[in-house]
Amino acid sequence: MQPPRKRRRTLALDLTLLAIVGVLLIAATAAAVGAIQTQFYSPSAFVERYLGMLSDGRAAEALTVPGVVVESAELEAAGLPASASEALLRRAALAPLSDARVVSEETDGDITRVTVEYVAAGYEGTTTFDVAPNGMIGIAPTWRFATSPLAVMDLVVKGSTVFSVNGFEIDKRQVSVDGADAEPLDPLPLLVFSPGLYSVSVDTAISATPGVAVLSDSPFRSIPVEIQAEATDEFVAVVQQEVEAFLTRCATQEVLQPTGCPFGYTVQDRIDSLPKWSIARQPTVAVTPEGAGWRIAPTEAVAHIEVDIQSLFDGSITQVAEDVPFIVEGEITVQPDGRASIVVTGPDTR
Template sequence: MPEAQRGNRRQARLSSDLTILAVIGILLAAALTAGGQAVYQQFYGPSAFVGRYLELLSDGRAADALQIPGVAVDSAVLEQTGLDPTASEALLRHAALAPLDDVEIIGEKQDGDVVTVTADYSAGGVSGTTSFLVVQDGWMGVVPNWRFAASPLAEIDLTLRGADQFSVNGFEIDRRQVSVDGMDAKADDPLPLLVFTPGVYSVTVDTAISSTPGLSVLADSPLARTPVQVQAEPTAEFIKVVQDRVTEFLTACATQEVLQPTACPFGYEVQNRVVSTPKWSIERHPKVSVVPDGEHWAIPATTAVARIQVDIMSLFDGHVDKVTEDVPFRVDGTITILADGSASIMVGSPDADLD
């Protein structure tokens, strides 16, 4: 074969090899770019940042979650974002977190400097979706740092009547220990409580005086305020105590040997002359019930029967009658829970105090 022809073939083969190498290079560069992008998304992107926060909540690591940039905020920031600057941080702890499962980042959208990251999850068995706002916060070497542009904390405004002690997800709280008003905290005043989002928060009461079946709230919107109304109901034990005290009170009233026992809900009027010492007894005690009354309790009006025995002389002819008569009466009252947890029971008359 002529030398010129062999040279042309070598040149064609070299050109083909260079083309193949160029294609391989392009494919390799594309693969590296795609791989780098995948690594970035998985470990260094805004979705990864939100994912780490949600992972900490899933593991119950509340203290570590608070260290994520942009989570913890001071009272001034709370006020600027519409939350109560005095809100308690009592629920920002491991003991108050419910399980967070099946977390999945489902969306990431950038608008200027702000990235919206959306996640699905199951919080305490309740499915939910929450979006978080994230911005870049400088660099760590060649990879970006991130922070929440808006804190993922939220606020539950709890109005709890009928109890000062309650629990959230099993974590026990006393209203007076977390309220800015301390011992002066009133049941009608909402109690602001900061919480992590997302999360389910179940409020229950289980005391000797009152209880509730539990009310669950899904906090799924960062910086949102959620009002929660909880009315505790009296326990059977509490109602029995009130019944016993009312029975004791009426029995004591019956020991007064007068027609109108002092500070008692029954009495007897006569137009003639009493010639013997009146004797009282309670023939039928009231069946007491207890109902909520604002931040305290009330005894709804119920009927009872007392019996009087007394000798009465007619002013007209001097005849003496031995009177035995049943006297129906009604009993109601109020119950105030004192600061030490005891109950002050007031039956009917404001003087009838059964501390």
């Protein structure tokens, strides 16, 4: 029979070993929980999930992330347009986002600042997000954006009310709070995701531009963007045709000073025949932007007049056949239905 003292030593050893195993298990469990929380429930993981949604084009899902959507009062309080449109907060307006990764995480009180790097449609960028606690699910913490990752692009497009952002077409009159009464040169505020690259371009029958690429990398900030569209060759050809037709009609008037026309002829004596006009050289039209509309840049043309002049001094008749140089310019206004109103002017018609 084993002595009692020896049995007590064996039992104590067993209990000690069990205690050590228990401590190791608790430590391992705590480490595992910590690792899981870091990987799935940390501020960095929260931001990574948001970036993953943008990378996958899941714009609607990204809008459900806590802290993304903002009210007009919040925009106004931040000095941003309260009427900013949500037209670009959709999959069709997103540009490719890739290689997104967290590079740092710093905590300051209740706010954790998570900095990420990424490639947006070929452009490298860096953005810092403010993240705050948003309660618990069981033992797992949840998070929200303390500052919305949305930004406001204040867009001015000169030369067109229709434009595209990342290939998504927008008519300013359809998204502006002023509707059809929207002023062409007033900025159009558009909410955009951060991070994101937004390429604005114009491609209409009247005007076009290669486009401007803007990187939205600062949450809850204003991004002023202004682009100037240029007249298309087709539009210039139409204006050229209209100007030539106008001048040709002017030449049918059998007077020295055709009414409303940019050319005329002055004599001191008496005319003895009706003046005959023709256009010896039509102008080469150049259409340039002017404010919300367009302008026919001043250009030279030549009219030709044939008329008999009787001298008041001796009554003699002189047959005049003379080229008359003149300057053509004009204003072009694009109507809401897309038609262009062309008014030809010149030094003699203003």
